[in-house]
Amino acid sequence: MLPMAPASAAGPERESPVTVLDAAQRFRVDGMDCAACARTVETSVASLDGVRGAQVSFGTATLLVDGDVDAAVVESAVRRAGYRASPAGRRSTGPQAPFWRRDRRALSMTGALPALVAAVIASLAGAPRVVGEPLYLLSMGVAGWPIALAALNALRRRSLDMNVLMGLAALGAVGIGDDAEGAWVLVLFGVGTTLEGFALERSRRSVEALMELAPDEAHLLVDGVEQTVAVDSIGRGASLVVRPGERLPLDGVIVDGASSLDESALTGEWVPVDKQVGDDVFAGTLNTVGAMTIRVTAAGAETTLARVTQLVAAAQGSRAPAERFVDRFAGIYTPLVFLAALLVAVVPLLFGGEPDSWTYRALTLLIVACPCALVISVPVAIVSAVGGLARAGVLIKGGDALEALGRVEILAIDKTGTLTLGTPQLVSTFVADGADEDDVLAAVAALERGSEHPLGQALSRAADDRELTLPAAEAFTALPGRGAQATVGGRRLWAGGPRLARERARSLPDAVEAAEVQGHTPVVLGEDDRVLAVFGLADQPRGEAPQAMRRLRENAGVRRIVMLTGDSERVARSVAEQTGITEWRAGLLPEEKLEAVRELQQQGSVAMVGDGINDAPALAAADIGIAMGAAGSDVALESADVALMADELERLPQAIGHSRSTLRIIRQNVVASLAVKAVFVVLAPIGVATLVMAVVADMGMSLLVTLNSLRLLRVSGSSTRRGQRPRRRRMRAWRSARCRRGLGT
Secondary structure, three states, rough: OOOEEEEEOOOOOOOOOOOOOOOOOOEEEOOOHHHHHHHHHHHHOOOOEEEEEEEEEEEOOHHHHHHHHHHHHHHHHHOOOEEEEEOOOOOOOOOOOHHHHHHHHHHHHHHHHHHHHHHHHHHHHOOOHHHHHHHHHHHHHHHHHHHHHHHHHHHHOOOHHHHHHHHHHHHHHHHHOHHHHHHHHHHHHHHHHHHHHHHHHHHHHHHHHHHHHOOOOOEEEOOOOEEEEEEEOOOHHHHHHHEEOOOOOOOOOOEEEEEEEEHHHHHHHOOOOEEEOOEEEOOOOOOOOOEEEEEEOOOOOOOOOHHHHHHHHHHHHOOOOHHHHHHHHHHHHHHHHHHHHHHHHHHHHHHOOOOHHHHHHHHHHHHHHHHHHHHHHHHHHHHHHHHHHHHHHHEEEOOOHHHHHHHOOOEEEEEEHHHOOOOOOOEEEEEEOOOHHEEEEEEEHHHHOOOOOHHHHHHHHHHHOOOOOOEEEEEEEEEEEOEEEEEEEEEEEEEOOOOHHHHHHHOOOHHHHHHOOOOOOEEEEEEEOOOEEEEEEEEEOOHHHHHHOOOOOOOOOOOOOEEEEOOOOHHHHHHHHHHOOOEEEEEEHHHHHHHHHHHOOOOOOOEEEEOOOOOOHHHHHHOOEEEEOOOHHHHHHHOOEEEEEEOEEEEHHHHHHHHHHHEEEHHHHHHHHHHHHHHHHHHHHHHHOOOOOOHHHHHHHHHHHHHHHHHOOOOOOOOOHHHHHHHHHHHHHHHHHHHOOOOOO
């Protein structure tokens, strides 16, 4: 949830989060140049009758309004403040106009730049002032009208933003007879804000691109007849036809057909996933090869894509601790430098100083008072990082979570379903008396067909994988806590763990103890008092687990990885050795995992990784909770601080490493912005800096911190780094491989 500014206190102080109602209206705001503009819009909307709270995020250019107020009234209030608002999420009916045709400052620059160039040429050619000065004034007027409108609106609300400061500097330059400097100030400022807005547009598109993945229309089946209808009119239980090359409009389950779906929009993984009848499918994913019919299980705002989009938008609009610090600093810095500029303009005159010279220096210092680069250095980085990670299949719940993830020192990780696949598999077979391995596997699989135990199901899957023909099984009897027995092919067989084997067999082979030593769970197959075979089963580690653990240490900077499991010491040791983990704690109950996390927190910042449902106390107690395989999981999406949409461990080092990169880039932005301000605060009063130099430094630094932050849209090692053409080549290669394997197209 996002913090909201109460209508009675719509200022910069919004550290106490106020819950946003689900009914809050969301708007897109165009024309904002800095965080001060966002506060102006926020104040304007918060003062409307019926509005309980309003919040504007400069980073995402969005406005949240909580209250009983018509959208047209909100749009009108924003327009009076000098900006434009429209309901967010509204799909355009046609192609969107280019940025430079929608942005008012970009439009003004198309007229101001030619006038300024003409004025400079006239000056260089030695033309009389009657020719050059009108051209400079014309360029000022064309470039300055959007700045003047924004400045007037800010002054009406007693806000000293960058538009006010730049406007005062330009008017002051004209007042002392330096029309050229005034023109350069406004034009350079306009060019800088236009380029900055264009760069920000790219970052803000990350959420809008997610929203546009789901199609507007779907093929609905009604009594066997296919109809094309609007997606908004479709509810749960409806049947939809999805053809190859189409994106799924809603979440559902396949009831007919099979295909492979490109789920990269949700999980970040470009390799399509094979789907068949009974499998869950998600809105926004791309059907690549086969037609299928799905039954809708979630519609409208309930789909996974809609929830992810809403959560990403909320995260991008959240305020990180670093942003709150920068805002507090800027709130002190700007008034102080503004006061310093007044003193520079007035005090030297009392001692006989030259008015024009000291006024010029004061105007230069006035420009330096604008903390634009500093204020945008954090929100743009947060927006870019959250958007980039979302495209890579990692959902971050907000700026606080992003910063906490970037500071993780210790990783506590669950074993079952996280480090391992979560399902037991047959890993070893011991056969007594020279019997055939396939025969004993077929026999135990036939016996276990009637069992619901995970070990029995694992043996049945192993037989299916080998395509074995199973003998008939009769008179199945479950032996609770020990195993099962049945008549298989006319023979009375039993199967179970060491406890049942000790009760029934004359002696146990060494294979039972060997399996336990290796961390496997033994299942013994016997007839009467003889042991026929011993099967070793284990929950296998994920194939990518060793590499992921290595990358966490070497690339992501995690200094300790601790596995927490309720399994036995032998099983824990086996999994730890296979995955490269040197520290583990076994035999833990849920409350003991919680205590383990709290103990680790005394030694550093701790992240807990689980499946989002189990180990809930430990996930909640950790400094940050990370849920794996969250696609389609309501609990994981709502409860975790970080959700890895794909069930893949390699997303973990990506997420932590990218969060560390975000903190590093934020520090770079803040330090560089403060350094430039410090230099000009010194140079302006002594007359070394000029107005043009100050504007170039201010807007140049704003543009640099924006471009530096945009690097976070690309996540190292993810498919988001791959170009579109290479991706198409990999898709063709994947399809060719499918055909060679005989999977169909």
